[in-house]
Amino acid sequence: MDNSTIRKYTIVTQDIFLRVSHDVPLWTDLSKRNTTSLSLEDSCQEMKLMQLIPQVILLIGTLAHPASGETCLTPQQPFVPSDPVAVFEYADLIRRDFEDYIRDIQDYFRCLELERDRAFREATEVTEEYETFLRRVER
Numbered sequence: 001m002d003n004s005t006i007r008k009y010t011i012v013t014q015d016i017f018l019r020v021s022h023d024v025p026l027w028t029d030l031s032k033r034n035t036t037s038l039s040l041e042d043s044c045q046e047m048k049l050m051q052l053i054p055q056v057i058l059l060i061g062t063l064a065h066p067a068s069g070e071t072c073l074t075p076q077q078p079f080v081p082s083d084p085v086a087v088f089e090y091a092d093l094i095r096r097d098f099e100d101y102i103r104d105i106q107d108y109f110r111c112l113e114l115e116r117d118r119a120f121r122e123a124t125e126v127t128e129e130y131e132t133f134l135r136r137v138e139r
Helices: 003-021 040-061 083-091 091-138
Strands: none
Touching: 083 091
């Protein structure tokens, strides 16, 4: 998908959100500010616009780069029932949950380490930029 298509979807989505947030019907021409009767053609146009919303949300989520670093999510701890019969009955499932947790916590630690490295590099760059700034200002 090229930039012009992305821009078009973004503009259409912003228009839809603007209309919805101001209780303006989607078939209303905002430049004329008058409400027209809803025809079949208008209804089809409205449906086409509404179909773009999930696509644009997905697109923005895919293409957006976080301003800060990566988000490392802590894995959920496995649940062990207090009932001994349930523990025995679901032993395979519980064992799998523990193995998944151990794998996921290792991924979590790696993520934290990568984020720490990224943040340290960023802090070093910002410090260097600040030093450059101070030298310019002090001249």
